[in-house]
Amino acid sequence: MDEVKAQELYDHAKAVAKSVEPPLSEDAIELAGVAMSKQTWMVLLGEQNAPGAMFVKQGKLGIMLTEFPDELGSKPKDAFAAMIRNLRRDCDAVAFVSEMWMAKYRDKKKADFKSGDYVRPTDHPDRQECCMVILYVGNRKLMFIAFIHRNPTRVDDWILHLDSAKEDQGIEGRFA
Numbered sequence: 001m002d003e004v005k006a007q008e009l010y011d012h013a014k015a016v017a018k019s020v021e022p023p024l025s026e027d028a029i030e031l032a033g034v035a036m037s038k039q040t041w042m043v044l045l046g047e048q049n050a051p052g053a054m055f056v057k058q059g060k061l062g063i064m065l066t067e068f069p070d071e072l073g074s075k076p077k078d079a080f081a082a083m084i085r086n087l088r089r090d091c092d093a094v095a096f097v098s099e100m101w102m103a104k105y106r107d108k109k110k111a112d113f114k115s116g117d118y119v120r121p122t123d124h125p126d127r128q129e130c131c132m133v134i135l136y137v138g139n140r141k142l143m144f145i146a147f148i149h150r151n152p153t154r155v156d157d158w159i160l161h162l163d164s165a166k167e168d169q170g171i172e173g174r175f176a
Contacts, residue, residue, distance in 0.1 A: 010037040016158045017135075020142065022165060027056045028093040028137045034061065035095040036144060039131040040155045043099070043148055049131070051098040053084050055091040088136045096134040099148070101127045131155065140165050 013036035017029045024032070035054050042049040052065035064083075068076045087094045103124035121127050129148040134141060143162040146155050 006037065006041060009040050013037045013158055016144065016160065020160055020163065024137060027059065028135060031056050031093045031095050032133065032135050032144065035097050035133045036158050039097055039133060040146060043131060043155050044153060046153065049099050053087060053094060053096055055087050055094045057091040094136045098132050100130060100132050102130055103127045
C-alpha cells in the first residue's frame with residue numbers, strides 16, 4: 001500500500017461521513033475518516049485489526065487499542081464498553097472500531113435474541129465479515145459498515161448502516 005491509496009481511503013471515508021444528514025461536525029467527520037480508513041487499511045494489509053476507540057477532545061485526536069481474548073469471556077468487552085461510555089461524556093466525538101460478523105435472521109424476533117435462542121453470527125452459515133465504526137456525537141449514534149471479502153481480500157465501500165437520528169433506526173448492544 002502506498003500513500004496515494006491511503007489518501008484515497010481516507011478521502012472516501014470522509015466523503016461518506018460528510019454525506020450524513022443531519023450533518024456532522026467537522027471534528028466528527030475527521031474522526032470518522034480516520035477510523036474508517038484505518039480499518040480498511042489494516043484489512044487490505046492482512047493485519048489483525050485490533051478493536052479500539054478513537055476520540056476527539058478540543059480538536060485533539062486520541063486512540064486506544066485493545067484485545068478481547070476468548071478465554072476471558074465477556075469481561076474485557078464489558079470493561080471497554082464502560083470506558084467508551086465515559087469517553088462519550090467527556091469528548092466531542094468518539095468512535096468504536098472493530099471487525100464483526102453479521103447475519104440476517106429472517107424469522108427471529110427481538111425476544112429470541114434476548115433469550116439466547118439464535119445462532120451467533122460467528123457460527124451462522126450465511127455470515128458476512130465486515131469492518132464497523134460506531135460514531136458517537138453527543139447523544140447521536142451512527143454505525144458505518146464495509147463488507148470484507150476474502151480470496152482475494154477486498155473491502156466494499158463504507159455505508160451508513162444505522163443512525164439514531166432516524167426515527168426507525170436504533171443501535172442496541174454492548175457498545176451502543
